[in-house]
Amino acid sequence: MSVRGELSDAAWERIGPLLPKRGGCGRPWRDHRQMVNGVLWRLRTGAPWRDLPERYWPWQTVYERFARWEVDGKWTGIWATLLEHLQVCDDAVGRVDWTVSVDSTINQAHQHSAGARQRRAAEGDALEDPGRWQTRQALGRSRGGLTTKVHLAVDGRGLPLSTVLTPGNTNDATAFGQVLDSIRIPRAVTGRPRTTPARVLGDKAYSSWAIRRLLRRRGTAATIPEHCDQMANRRRRGDQGGRPPAFDRNIYPARNVVERCFARLKQFRAVATRFDKLADRYRAGIVIAALIL
Template sequence: MSVRGELSDAAWERIGPLLPKRGGCGRPWRDHRQMVNGVLWRLRTGAPWRDLPERYWPWQTVYERFARWEVDGKWTGSGRRCWSTSRFATTRWAGWTGPCQSTPPSTKPTSTRPAPAKGGLQRGTRWKIRAVGRRARLSAAPAEGLTTKVHLAVDGRGLPLSTVLTPGNTNDATAFGQVLDSIRIPRAVTGRPRTTPARVLGDKAYSSWAIRRLLRRRGTAATIPEHCDQMANRRRRGDQGGRPPAFDRNIYPARNVVERCFARLKQFRAVATRFDKLADRYRAGIVIAALIL
């Protein structure tokens, strides 16, 4: 009897071969499918690991394998190989566009308050490692709190390609280069991973000359609207302000795929609200949710 939210047979046929196999001596591993279903149950409900139902094996076994594969990079590698083996990957790459966006600082890490500094490591450094920052006081969110911001790049179908975590008080533009460098899609046969999209779509938060120069050096077209204060400053300088950057209003509406991707990812409650203390564990949950998409 299948349970809602568990892997279907068709999904397991795609994901199962990408997971590592047991080699050498030792006891055989427990069923990978039950372990992945246990991780998905926890991501979907946002419950503590200790509340994992018994049908998914002991929670210690599921968490240990989940954490070990996160350290080894197996979750990220499985997601990239799954994207590269998609039947749309080759045909859609030539005209692929990479919308980039970050969540507003509303993903509140409820249990990520860092411990006191040890071994000379400052408190602020610990918060940065765990991707935790103080949210600014805004009219829409008057209460301050610890937050985490998720930066995401997706393809033209709205499937995640790279994920970067920063503290909630980090500006979106400062993480753009890291998001772009994290895109590494293996080819279906041989060759270097694909890292450069044909076009990048972003909102006004990414409107900076540094980002535009970076994309120009990589041969990537940019569809990013100019911020109002940048427009005013350019007009104030007159001829020395230069020409306005190119902007295609007909292409820009395609950026909505990244918004829809965030909406689909936040169907997993453990992604919508951060309960993980460590940033690496939280990011691994996002990668697994993206793998399901």
């Protein structure tokens, strides 16, 4: 019997077998389910790790295992395995939707997230450039303070496929290629994972010729509206301006699935506001929230 916000029995039956097993000598690990529930409690409440309730064991144990599995890529591997399972089930009933919606959201970074240790430069003992450090930790400074931008790609059902973190003052179009390259859907049969969606939906932030050429080379249809200044520039050039890009107004409203996905992810307060010092830890929390979805 699970309490509010914890893993249900059905969810544990799906996730439990994917968690690593201890082999060899040493003391047996504590129950993985209690650890995952402790991580979910922290994601849901946004509280510091030290305030973790005692029923989830010492906070050091929960955080150490959470951080270790993030470094080993366990959380991302579980995410990929669940995507593969959904792919197999949907292929069986013909529900695969290769229409991908891409968007980003800016999350405020708490003052506690700015305390990550800076690396030493290669020569001497000087610290690395502060701007490079902020970029590496996906922290950008603007009028509102430090922010982190979460780029997300979801399928036609609103389930996350890939996520990328950048500083909050980064343009959406610059991370589009990385978001697209992070999509790796395992095949229902043998073969390389699928990385190319059939269609991409995006807002005007992705209206650039570079993005349209990238999608054209990959054989992916684009449903992205143009900026007003781009349309005016094309009309001003006359015949040399070229034809306007294809835009299907009937398909574009389906892009709201990515907005709804952001709303569901931000129900986890540690996702809506960044408290983690390291960008990799913050992304691991987003991946775990995506697992729950």
